[in-house]
Amino acid sequence: MELLGTLTIIGYTLSTLSIRYVLIDEEYSFYKKTSFDIVFFLSLLLFSVYSYSIINNVYQKFNFITSLQITFLIVNYLFFLFMFSKPIKHLGLVLLPLTAIAIFISMIYHDNASLGLIDSDLRAHIIVSIASYGFLGLGAIQAILLRYQEKKLKDVSDSLFLTILPSIEKMEKVMFDLIIFGFILLTLSLLSGSPFVSMGEHPGLAEKILFSIIAWITYSYLIYRRFSKGVRGRKATNLTLSGMFFLLVAYLGTKLFFEIY
Template identity: 30%
Template sequence: MYTYLFVLAAFCYAVCACLPSKNRMAISLGTLFGWLLHGGALWVDVVTSGSLRMGFAIMLSATLWISVAAYWLENRNFSLDGLRILVLPCAAVSVLLPTVFPGNLIPLDGKSALFPWHIAIAMLAYSTLTIAAFHAVLMALQESKLHTRQSAQKAGWFALALDRLPALLTMEKLLFRLIGFGFFLLTLTVLSGVVFSEELFGKAFKWEHKTIFTMLSWLLFGILLAGRKWRGWRGKTALSFTLTGFTTLLLAYVGSRFVLEVVLHRSVA
């Protein structure tokens, strides 16, 4: 019944991704409208009476939903048109995934009141580090373009969008601001999972694939922030750590659930 909300949200994202950057107001309003539709659809789909619907598609969709919000807010302070071209098409695809892969219902009866908070913080951490990964890709493209300058007449629309990005140093400051906040949220996610494992999930803490990948991602981002502070890491080193940490985090939950739900057809909580 609410499928049309997902479709409308995907349509708004797709249109806003294709609009010329000069239509700044239309892009902003269209993105906001799509984001509201996306959020409403997720709420109706995920929150049911006495249970939560979870799955790799819902997790990915929710992550991109928060990432779109981060882009929209960040774009009000800086011109990040190149980020729009990366984020909105991905959001348009992810918003439709729950209609194809609905996931499983997780009963909340007997679970701690901390459980929804753990899920919410985890999604915020995933989303913040997702937008950081998009940001890192943009920086890599921006840096590459500096070494292959071409005339404005020959440049494509994406190259022109890259030209409108802030300077690399500003982009780098934004990247580490996102990583710092994402690392803080990921730390809360890891701590709540370790300390309250039995209360949250009804079982003692286990070293499984999801835990190992999450801890590895946390370690990578921690090393990056420490290297930035004490060794002044930047440029390709920072981008490599960011994308590796993000890929590892993606494998921790979304990737493992995709294998279990879609490839192995197993119902998981």
């Protein structure tokens, strides 16, 4: 498993370097884009096999590491699917190295703890939840890059990274597109998870839904302000990152807490 994890990290490192050259240099862009697509696709396949070897049964054994792996795996698949139709390739500059770090953590943090068996009734809830976190996670990365972009535009010095990013208008549009997709799925996730709150059979589920509701309120307020007041800039990114923070606490923080204590 260590060999497979190492190969996956190498693949994601090469993907990060490849996408950097694709975004910086437009010469021979077709060949560079094709090489990146191939390297990233192969890395994603390796990541899928590696994640499966850790998870074994995604619906039965859930702990911090499996949750982290599934989250990054879904985010990577969403990135791969949408990068051909939307201007989001720049997100790979952040997502790909973070994925490599997550894989490295899973290699050094061996955890056999389990939060118990998860019955089949929770399967739809789990799938929708992870998909919503994937979209909102990409939206959070977009918010970080947008904040960096706005900060650098105020500086006199040139930034090579700044030339890679699309215009602020496109950045904001993509961010809100991702957030709206994720918000719809998050709403479905809360609705599908609400019947299990009173059961008390799954440790951390009530806390998970509580923080998810706080995140839902944050995102709903952001979307309301977007369509009613046209909110943008720092206010929009602050709300986006705040919502993602509550989701991270809900999805990963509660699992880690119950495994430790």
